[in-house]
Amino acid sequence: MQSPSPRFGADSLRDFARNLLAAAGMPDDKADAVAGILVQGDLMGHTTHGLQLLAPYLRDIDAGSMRVDGGPQVVADAPAALTWDGRRLPGPWLVLQAMEAAAERARTMGTCTVVIRRSHHIASLASYHLRATEQGLLLLLACSDPNASSVAPFGGLDPVFTPNPLSAGIPAPGLPIVTDISTSTTTNGLTNRLQQEGGKLPAPWLIDGEGRPSDDPGVLFREPKGTILPLGGLDSGHKGYGLSLLVEALTGGLAGHGRADPKEGWGATVLLQVMDPQRFAGSEAFLRQTGELVRQCHASRPARAGRPVRLPGEQGFALAETQRREGVALHPGIVDALRPWAEKLRVEIPGALA
Structure with missing residues (x-):
């Protein structure tokens, strides 16, 4: 029987991640942004x-393939459209900076879109929306x-x-x-983990x-x-294929940098769009409509007894609240992978909760 995953205080994990990144040479503001998004x-x-x-x-910082100093280069700047060259800076920091810029403009113009080329990896898209x-x-x-x-x-x-992935916070x-939906049946992160552990996927997604x-x-x-199948699999994967093409157009197409260019290493091309409902029909009207959608979805009779309909995000928010109280359950192997870095950078690993 597999032993339970160790649990750690969320704040101690955030401090640990921030301290490791700072010790690796990342400025404090960037280290704080990356640590917060990862946790x-x-x-x-x-x-x-x-x-x-x-x-x-940390490996990419050490190798120089993630840059840590300076900010993005502005490629184009229109009132409601910004294009940045991320210069391979930390992805979570770039996205949070873009969110601030887009939010400020959206409050005046209703919407603002930022595209970022040559960002480093941006982690979980769902981690940004609550902000x-x-x-x-x-x-x-x-x-x-x-x-x-x-993905073929x-x-x-x-x-x-x-x-x-294509995601939305509403x-x-x-x-x-x-x-937060991948346009494929599964992710590289999960398949890599299962390959290392000798596990199998829940269904033939490849x-x-x-x-x-x-x-x-x-x-x-x-x-x-082999390859990962598009969302929809062998039966209706043309739908995921279409969504993949859309994401490529919204990211690489609008940013002017993508699969037509030389490879530079693990990273991301990003589209971020902020809309202020107040500048459309008004925030009150918007919430009236989304509130009714939520009500009707919750009221839908469950297909399986005891499993009521949920809205996307509800399970994640409930889990986050539980883990803030009881500690974050890290997947086995994460601390072991970070132990050599902690020793090299002389950063103390937080103790697991009892």
């Missing part, structure tokens, strides 16, 4: 996109990584895309509605190099290499 991912249960990313982030919805703002966020490919177009065997009375469906993540690592 938020673990709080909400996105364990492949939380502190599991910290060791590879916008708490201000009554609607946030759309999408990203791709033109430096990698693991529908009907093909050769990969073109990354999982290309203000509503009470909890916001937060979606195809091997001969086009046969598989639940074995090993097919992604053996020759001829």
Whole structure:
């Protein structure tokens, strides 16, 4: 029987991550932003996109493929549209900076879109939305990584895309509605973890190099290499394929930098759009509509007894609240992966809660 995952105080994990990043040379404001976003991912249960990313982030800082000094370069600046070259700076810090800029302009113009090329990886998209919805703002966020490919177009065997997530934070009375959807059946983070652990996926979300469906993540690592299926799988993967193309256009297309350019290393091309409902029909009218949507969804008779309909984000917010009280359950192996960095950078690892 597998032992339970160790639990740690959320604040102590945030301090630990911040101290490691700072010791690696990242300025305090950037280290604080990255640490906060990573721990938020673990709080909400996105364990492949939380502190599991910290060791590879530190590796890239050490190798010089994540830059830590300075800010983004402005490529284009129109009243409601900004284009930044992220200069391979930390992704979470860049996204938070872009959110601030977009929110300020959206309050005047109703909306503002920021696209960022040459960002480093941006972690879990769901980790950002609460910061916008708490201000009554609607946030759309999408990203791709033109430096990698693991998802084939529908009907093909050769990969073109990354999982290309598309997410939204929608203000509503009470909890916001937060979606974070990969346009593929699963993510690189999960398949990499399962491959290392010898595990299997819940369903045949992959195809091997001969086009046969598989639940074995090993097919992604053996020759001829398989690929992750688009969202919808073998039956309706044309839908995920279409969404993947949309994300590529919104990120690489608008940013003018993507799969047509030389690879630079693990990173992201990002689209971020903030909308202020007050500048449209008004915030009160917006919340009236989203509130009714929430009511009707909750009122829908459950297909399975004892499992009422939830809104996207509810489970993650409930888990985050529990883990703030009882400690964050880190996936086994995360602390072990960070231990060599803690020793190298002379940062104390927080103790697990009793």
